[in-house]
Amino acid sequence: MIPLPRDFYLQDTIVVARKLLGKILIHNTPEGVISGRIVETEAYLRGDPACHANRGMTERNKVMFGPPGHAYVYFTYGMHFCMNAVTQPEGIAEAVLLRALEPLEGVELMRRNRKMNERKDLCGGPGKLTQALGVGRVHNGVDLTDSCLIVADSEEITDIVETTRIGIREFTDKPWRFYSKQHLEWVSRR
DNA sequence: ACATCGATCTACT
DNA sequence: GTAGATCGATGTA
Numbered sequence: 001m002i003p004l005p006r007d008f009y010l011q012d013t014i015v016v017a018r019k020l021l022g023k024i025l026i027h028n029t030p031e032g033v034i035s036g037r038i039v040e041t042e043a044y045l046r047g048d049p050a051c052h053a054n055r056g057m058t059e060r061n062k063v064m065f066g067p068p069g070h071a072y073v074y075f076t077y078g079m080h081f082c083m084n085a086v087t088q089p090e091g092i093a094e095a096v097l098l099r100a101l102e103p104l105e106g107v108e109l110m111r112r113n114r115k116m117n118e119r120k121d122l123c124g125g126p127g128k129l130t131q132a133l134g135v136g137r138v139h140n141g142v143d144l145t146d147s148c149l150i151v152a153d154s155e156e157i158t159d160i161v162e163t164t165r166i167g168i169r170e171f172t173d174k175p176w177r178f179y180s181k182q183h184l185e186w187v188s189r190r
Numbered sequence: 191a192c193a194t195c196g197a198t199c200t201a202c203t
Numbered sequence: 204g205t206a207g208a209t210c211g212a213t214g215t216a
Contacts, residue, residue, distance in 0.1 A: 060213085076197070126198070
C-alpha cells in the first residue's frame with residue numbers, strides 16, 4: 001500500500017475531498033491492520049463559518065494550521081472523535097472530514113471496537129469510523145503519509161454525488177459533501 | 191469561574 | 204422523529 005504523497009493535499013481542498021473518495025484509510029494497530037475505503041467526505045475551507053479554524057488558531061484546531069497530509073482529530077459531543085485530513089500549505093487552515101468507509105481489513109477488530117455486528121453499522125458516520133479503526137486523541141497531528149495511520153492510493157471515483165454538509169448551522173447551502181454513487185450502501189445518509 | 195453547545199450516535203416511540 | 208448521553212473547548216464575565 002503506497003501512501004498518497006504530501007503534494008496530494010496541496011490541491012484545492014474541494015478537489016482533495018472528491019479525490020479522497022475511493023482511497024484507503026489504514027490503521028496499523030498492535031492487534032492488527034484495520035482499513036476501509038473512503039466513500040464519503042466533507043470539505044471545510046477558510047472563510048467558511050462552519051470550519052473550526054475560521055475564528056483563528058486555538059489549542060484544539062492548531063493542527064489545521066500545520067503542514068498538509070496530517071490528521072486533525074477532535075473530540076465532540078462528549079463522546080465522539082472525528083477525523084480530518086489537513087490540506088493546504090502550513091498557515092492555511094483547511095481540511096477534509098472523513099465521514100464514511102467501506103470496511104475492508106480487520107472487520108472483526110471493528111466489530112469489537114464498535115460493539116456492533118452489522119457491517120453497515122461499523123463505519124457509516126464520522127464518529128463510527130474513528131471508533132471502528134481505534135482512532136482517537138493520540139492520532140491528532142500524525143502524518144498520514146508516514147505513520148501508523150495512512151491514506152493509501154487506490155481507485156479514482158468519478159461517479160460522485162454532491163450535497164450540503166451535515167450537522168452544521170452556518171453555510172448550510174454549500175454543496176461541499178461528497179459521496180461515491182457506487183458505494184451507496186456504506187454512506188452515512190442519502 | 192461559569193455556562194453553553196457541538197462537523198454525533200443510539201435507543202426508543 | 205427525537206431525547207438523552209457526556210465532556211472539554213470556547214466565549215463571556
